[in-house]
Amino acid sequence: MRELAGRLSALDPEASDTLRVIEYFDKLVDGRVGAEGMLRGAAVLGGATVGYRPSGVGPGRRFDGEGSLIEPGLPEDWPAAGVGGDGVVWLERRGEPHANDAMILERLALSLSLLSRRLDQTAPHRRAVEVLVAGDATPEAQEQAMAQLGFPAHATVRAIAMRPTATVDGGFAQAIVATRIGVVRAVLAPDGATPAGSAGIGVAARGPAHVQESWRSALVALRLSGDREPVVHADDLGALLTLAEEEDHRPAVHADVRAIDAALAAGWAEPVLRGVAAGTSVRALAVEAGVHHSTMEARRQKLPLLLGYDPSLPRGRTRLDVALMLHRLAYARFDVS
């Protein structure tokens, strides 16, 4: 009854809907839905044919975008995700992937793995990670979660924060977590593990009760990561970590962050402001900004007015550097849908 119930149809190609995709597959897993139900659901959500080959070579089962079973086919070079040992699930879409394709594939693969028991107890692992990063469970529950993940009771672990679409090798326990700044992937790994790709590595947690703190620091580190610095270690932040966490607790951004907004609005670019904080010469700043050095000189003279302090003084440079960090933290968001 379409008029009263609506209709499940393909997700918006442009809008990321990570949390709801996750909830969708969680419901299928928790409800012990079979592989066919998962594949059909994925095909309808993606609005495209989905295929699955549990192992080996040769053709796999395929369901079209309406959820109907169609003739078997090969994975070829379609976007795909591994299932267990040598299984594969794929989504038949040419050209630009839609916003939710990667997440649909990933959750589908995880759900199918759980079914075929190739990945040992994925769902309990996920829940254990959720318990530990939330930090509000009883000590007994936290210890149980650690044990479930295979860590000795007081092993040193680190929380690692990554984008939800990042792939994680090494079989580390992970969960997708909704945070103030969006949807983020939480990984719990032994001390020393380094991920590929953009990530924030939290401080060491010596015991389950400290995982939440490690996770919070990992989030700060992730927000500071970027193209220039894909992996940020919270350990390297020192006192800046304390400052970042303090600022996170304030309801409004610091005046120094608003001053950065004003500078950006006045035509300053972030890399150039970083150059100012680093004490770079006017000539080099001009090159970075692509303007004549006298233009840059004129701008430099107006900067103290914009910022409310003089960034040519030593303390001003530190203040600007810190303000840039806080500015980045204030605006970092992940997967807003």
Place this chain on the structure above:
Amino acid sequence: MTTRIHPAPPFDPELDAALGMVREMIPPSLLPEMIPALRQMPDDPTLEAQIAAVGAVHEERTIAGFEGGEIVVSIFRRPDQKTPGPGIYHIHGGGMIIGNRFQGVQGFLPFIESHGAVIVSAEYRLAPEFPDPVPVEDCYAGLIWTAEHADELGIDLSRLVVGGASAGGGLSAGVTLMARDRKGPELRASLLIYPMLDDRNDTVSAHQIQGIGVWDKTSNDTGWDALLGDRRHTDAVSIYAAPARATDLSELPPTFIDVGTAEVFRDEDVAYASGIWAAGGDCELHVWPGGFHGFDGLAPQARLSVAMVEARNAWLARMLDA
């Protein structure tokens, strides 16, 4: 003494997952002030293609409804209907307050191809602007018109089936009772898809489905209030408006009823089937575990939806067979 109502049976997980994805679009509780917005919902853009795919054409006629008021009926059939085929008189759903004659025909179109069926779908006038008895009398007028024009439409009158979903199922039941009591037309069968039958809205399942699922107890109040106004809960409600009130369900044509375990209409639909059996009648009842109202429309690819539609179509095919 208060009666404890247990929580509703759980939703089937495939259906639950699908419902989670569309939850923001339609809340479980529909209120009168939402009616205008609900009436704006767009029609199925693929309907034309579906009609063409079964080799059918669509025509419209304006006919006389209750007390001469004009209503439109749509006819879906093969352009060259050489031999008369079975007739399906379709009544759309929408809680008595929304919907149009194009909604819900999709499921019947394949029978044009398989059985040479002719589908007539009526645009009855909606409550609250047109309260009872207008909707059910409009539907009955359309049924009479269909029977009177059987030759022209290419309908074999020994195989005329009435059917619809939700409010359409309730109206189908009402029209079937009218056909029995007013001595015509003779119906081959009556297809009641999760029908809306009981204005009293006081069963266990009605109480269980409140604030959850699709078309909850509050929504049901909205629909029945619009249809019956102050007459609700009184003896002034006819069995044609609220078929659950009928105490005599004898002499009815073969009936098919389906419903989910997690919807408001579960108990009144089961009771209706029981009433038909108590009177020695022919009724096939299916109750789908974990189904909320209209689940086959929301998630047609789900295992339960496929099973529900297969059972329904198998029965209908037998009814339409020569």
